[in-house]
Amino acid sequence: xxxxxxxxxxxxxxxxxxxxxxxxxxxxxxxxxxxxxxxxxxxxxxxxxxxxxxxxxxxxxxxxxxxxxxxxxxxxxxxxxxxxxxxxxxxxxxxxxxxxxxxxxxxxxxxxxxxxxxxxxxxxxxxxxxxxxxxxxxxxxxxxxxxxxxxxxxxxxxxxxxxxxxxxxxxxxxxxxxxxxxxxxxxxxxxxxxxxxxxxxxxxxxxxxxxxxxxxxxxxxxxxxxxxxxxxxxxxxxxxxxxxxxxxxxxxxxxxxxxxxxxxxxxxxxxxxxxxxxxxxxxxxxxxxxxxxxxxxxxxxxxxxxxxxxxxxxxxxxxxxxxxxxxxxxxxxxxxxxxxxxxxxxxxxxxxxxxxxxxxxxxxxxxxxxxxxxxxxxxxxxxxxxxxxxxxxxxxxxxxxxxxxxxxxxxxxxxxxxxxxxxxxxxxxxxxxxxxxxxxxxxxxxxxxxxxxxxxxxxxxxxxxxxxxxxxxxxxxxxxxxxxxxxxxxxxxxxxxxxxxxxxxxxxxxxxxxxxxxxxxxxxxxxxxxxxxxxxxxxxxxxxxxxxxxxxxxxxxxxxxxxxxxxxxxxxxxxxxxxxxxxxxxxxxxxxxxxxxxxxxxxxxxxxxxxxxxxxxxxxxxxxxxxxxxxxxxxxxxxxxxxxxxxxxxxxxxxxxxxxxxxxxxxxxxxxxxxxxxxxxxxxxxxxxxxxxxxxxxxxxxxxxxxxxxxxxxxxxxxxxxxxxxxxxxxxxxxxxxxxxxxxxxxxxxxxxxxxxxxxxxxxxxxxxxxxxxxxxxxxxxxxxxxxxxxxxxxxxxxxxxxxxxxxxxxxxxxxxxxxxxxxxxxxxxxxxxxxxxxxxxx
Numbered sequence: 001x002x003x004x005x006x007x008x009x010x011x012x013x014x015x016x017x018x019x020x021x022x023x024x025x026x027x028x029x030x031x032x033x034x035x036x037x038x039x040x041x042x043x044x045x046x047x048x049x050x051x052x053x054x055x056x057x058x059x060x061x062x063x064x065x066x067x068x069x070x071x072x073x074x075x076x077x078x079x080x081x082x083x084x085x086x087x088x089x090x091x092x093x094x095x096x097x098x099x100x101x102x103x104x105x106x107x108x109x110x111x112x113x114x115x116x117x118x119x120x121x122x123x124x125x126x127x128x129x130x131x132x133x134x135x136x137x138x139x140x141x142x143x144x145x146x147x148x149x150x151x152x153x154x155x156x157x158x159x160x161x162x163x164x165x166x167x168x169x170x171x172x173x174x175x176x177x178x179x180x181x182x183x184x185x186x187x188x189x190x191x192x193x194x195x196x197x198x199x200x201x202x203x204x205x206x207x208x209x210x211x212x213x214x215x216x217x218x219x220x221x222x223x224x225x226x227x228x229x230x231x232x233x234x235x236x237x238x239x240x241x242x243x244x245x246x247x248x249x250x251x252x253x254x255x256x257x258x259x260x261x262x263x264x265x266x267x268x269x270x271x272x273x274x275x276x277x278x279x280x281x282x283x284x285x286x287x288x289x290x291x292x293x294x295x296x297x298x299x300x301x302x303x304x305x306x307x308x309x310x311x312x313x314x315x316x317x318x319x320x321x322x323x324x325x326x327x328x329x330x331x332x333x334x335x336x337x338x339x340x341x342x343x344x345x346x347x348x349x350x351x352x353x354x355x356x357x358x359x360x361x362x363x364x365x366x367x368x369x370x371x372x373x374x375x376x377x378x379x380x381x382x383x384x385x386x387x388x389x390x391x392x393x394x395x396x397x398x399x400x401x402x403x404x405x406x407x408x409x410x411x412x413x414x415x416x417x418x419x420x421x422x423x424x425x426x427x428x429x430x431x432x433x434x435x436x437x438x439x440x441x442x443x444x445x446x447x448x449x450x451x452x453x454x455x456x457x458x459x460x461x462x463x464x465x466x467x468x469x470x471x472x473x474x475x476x477x478x479x480x481x482x483x484x485x486x487x488x489x490x491x492x493x494x495x496x497x498x499x500x501x502x503x504x505x506x507x508x509x510x511x512x513x514x515x516x517x518x519x520x521x522x523x524x525x526x527x528x529x530x531x532x533x534x535x536x537x538x539x540x541x542x543x544x545x546x547x548x549x550x551x552x553x554x555x556x557x558x559x560x561x562x563x564x565x566x567x568x569x570x571x572x573x574x575x576x577x578x579x580x581x582x583x584x585x586x587x588x589x590x591x592x593x594x595x596x597x598x599x600x601x602x603x604x605x606x607x608x609x610x611x612x613x614x615x616x617x618x619x620x621x622x623x624x625x626x627x628x629x630x631x632x633x634x635x636x637x638x639x640x641x642x643x644x645x646x647x648x649x650x651x652x653x654x655x656x657x658x659x660x661x662x663x664x665x666x667x668x669x670x671x672x673x674x675x676x677x678x679x680x681x682x683x684x685x686x687x688x689x690x691x692x693x694x695x696x697x698x699x700x701x702x703x704x705x706x707x708x709x710x711x712x713x714x715x716x717x718x719x720x721x722x723x724x725x726x727x728x729x730x731x732x733x734x735x736x737x738x739x740x741x742x743x744x745x746x747x748x749x750x751x752x753x754x755x756x757x758x759x760x761x762x763x764x765x766x767x768x769x770x771x772x773x774x775x776x777x778x779x780x781x782x783x784x785x786x787x788x789x790x791x792x793x794x795x796x797x798x799x800x801x802x803x804x805x806x807x808x809x810x811x812x813x814x815x816x817x818x819x820x821x822x823x824x825x826x827x828x829x830x831x832x833x834x835x836x837x838x839x840x841x842x843x
Contacts, residue, residue: 031050031064104126106122110122127140141733152187178201179199179247180202181235182203183205183255184263190252191228195228212232231244257353266386269377279293294378297413307366315437317437335516336437350463361803366400393455394453395453403446404444407435407452408434453470454468454469522806523588523806530595541580585675594620606633617631653687659690664807667734673762693756693791696788697786698754698786700747747776771828827842
């Protein structure tokens with residue numbers, strides 16, 4: 001009988017196994033049929049069944065499963081079925097938990113949806129699983145810049161800053177402050193200072209998930225995980241006794257930006273004084289500090305001065321009325337976002353930031369530094385009154401004549417009575433300065449004895465400096481022709497009225513307002529860029545349609561100047577040539593389509609999206625007497641805006657396609673070679689892609705600045721605390737937005753051509769290349785800055801490192817410096833993948 005039962009169970013198991021194999025086989029066949037029919041959702045369901053029933057097939061079906069998952073995810077994304085999309089990835093990662101391709105793809109979806117912290121986790125995991133996986137590395141480098149901002153490295157390498165904070169915290173703890181809360185802890189360094197100083201209880205909060213996890217690792221590595229309580233919270237959400245047992249005697253923080261208030265220090269300290277800190281120490285009473293609350297920093301003084309600076313000017317004011325023959329209509333007034341923020345209901349940062357000591361072309365102070373305001377962080381009533389304080393006027397006497405380009409602001413952070421940190425442009429500091437560009441004036445020139453007037457307020461957590469104007473030193477002018485009812489009691493009021501009259505800006509007219517990014521304004525001011533495009537486009541159009549119309553156009557400034565309207569008014573017996581089609585898909589605001597329209601009978605298509613920008617282009621087009629059909633907006637013709645590169649019409653091809661190849665950051669645009677491949681198929685015979693090819697140039701340099709800005713240099717700058725290995729996980733090999741003209745560096749080689757990217761002839765391309773470089777000066781190679789020569793054709797090119805360029809430069813920073821001597825030869829292994837350039841150095 002037992003033998004009979006065993007035989008029964010054996011047959012039963014055999015039957016189950018046969019049924020499982022049959023189901024797996026049928027599901028695989030069904031999945032294949034679904035893929036052929038592009039029914040990716042059903043195919044995905046079949047593969048899930050197969051892999052759950054037959055885990056032994058994971059390796060053999062992996063690639064097909066990945067393909068199916070990605071296609072199905074694209075569909076779910078387009079249908080906005082976000083939860084279903086993430087469910088699919090979670091199921092896939094349960095089956096393939098260590099698959100770097102699936103991890104990377106999951107990260108890409110998360111990043112597109114704005115979940116940067118979560119995306120970084122998946123990209124980081126993908127890189128750990130496969131350090132050579134180029135897609136994941138590039139994605140991780142891009143997201144690392146968002147998650148761990150580059151100033152973390154610069155500040156942690158600032159020994160003076162760290163030491164000053166340590167001494168102030170030691171003073172506070174020694175005077176009786178035994179419980180400490182670190183608001184916005186970052187890497188946890190101030191918390192560890194407090195513990196080292198002898199604080200009994202240390203709490204730290206950090207809102208960023210990435211920085212919180214980083215701080216947790218740092219604190220553990222320094223054997224303080226039991227002594228510092230880390231909270232993944234915004235300080236405004238901390239409650240007693242839920243998160244910390246009682247009020248603390250000391251709050252330490254460095255939640256300040258270049259404009260002091262931009263990271264919310266006022267709001268967080270108001271909340272801390274009301275809910276988390278002991279009451280402040282009464283003035284002039286000799287009592288123990290431990291019984292009262294205090295804040296480090298204790299106070300701050302803000303300073304400002306007016307400056308002339310060509311670099312700031314060209315990024316915030318359009319300095320020309322004509323660009324490559326195109327008149328910029330007086331009806332369009334261009335402003336940068338800092339000016340637009342003054343009248344905006346949205347909370348927009350009202351300043352930019354610059355390290356003035358390294359700004360190209362330098363700057364000239366037009367006034368002496370002036371105290372703008374002070375703030376006492378240990379005075380709750382003063383903090384609460386800041387936002388409610390009415391705007392106040394500030395006057396700066398002009399001590400040096402020049403052009404009024406900006407008000408520059410910095411501050412002195414008084415940590416306690418003995419220790420202070422200054423962010424002044426004349427100090428060696430890790431800080432940048434806040435820059436308030438001057439815009440909207442009728443006249444920007446000032447002379448010695450004039451006065452620069454402005455209005456100051458604290459609003460929306462920002463220090464705002466607005467209504468900037470200049471007042472001439474001669475106030476005794478005749479007002480009889482202005483307003484007979486104007487009655488002023490004294491000379492000061494008269495001067496204020498005059499200032500008001502002189503602040504009348506172009507914006508007050510009936511013109512069209514167009515707000516551009518600062519890089520877009522710099523592009524409009526880049527005269528060689530537009531002249532170069534004009535000449536190159538004219539050359540192509542002339543070769544494609546060598547009619548009298550085109551030959552007479554002012555392509556190189558030597559033609560007869562007959563415009564389009566004149567050519568169209570010729571005898572009807574003349575046969576009008578078919579228009580040539582030009583597509584500009586460069587990003588941002590571009591007047592290249594209008595420049596093209598002045599070169600002959602063309603249909604120029606712009607790919608700009610913003611309605612405000614389209615309206616501005618239309619106004620400029622009308623001011624240049626363009627027929628309406630000459631300029632069109634390409635995206636309005638497309639059913640699917642993701643497929644920008646298409647034929648202009650079913651029976652037409654493009655004569656010129658303008659692609660954006662280089663980002664203003666100094667990197668190559670993503671997927672530019674894929675776009676070029678599509679573009680080549682859309683050109684008719686003789687048509688061109690602009691640029692036709694790009695040459696990448698670089699040189700070897702020694703630069704301590706680049707090292708300090710890219711990675712924490714050991715434990716010395718962090719005063720013995722072990723932080724570098726953890727934050728340096730987020731270092732990126734390429735530094736962007738550099739100005740080579742002011743970068744502190746020592747060139748060790750001459751510039752060398754590193755790579756060629758050919759958009760017209762792909763056979764000339766190579767994704768990797770070895771370049772031999774001769775050393776011309778002894779030193780340590782720490783970095784390889786690189787830039788581009790953008791060739792529209794063989795005769796017309798642009799250099800992205802030129803003074804007039806709107807592009808910045810980039811640099812590969814080496815992990816370890818290489819000692820070299822004059823005459824040495826190094827071999828650079830240059831790799832190009834998507835937008836990423838990697839360079840490794842061999843001897």
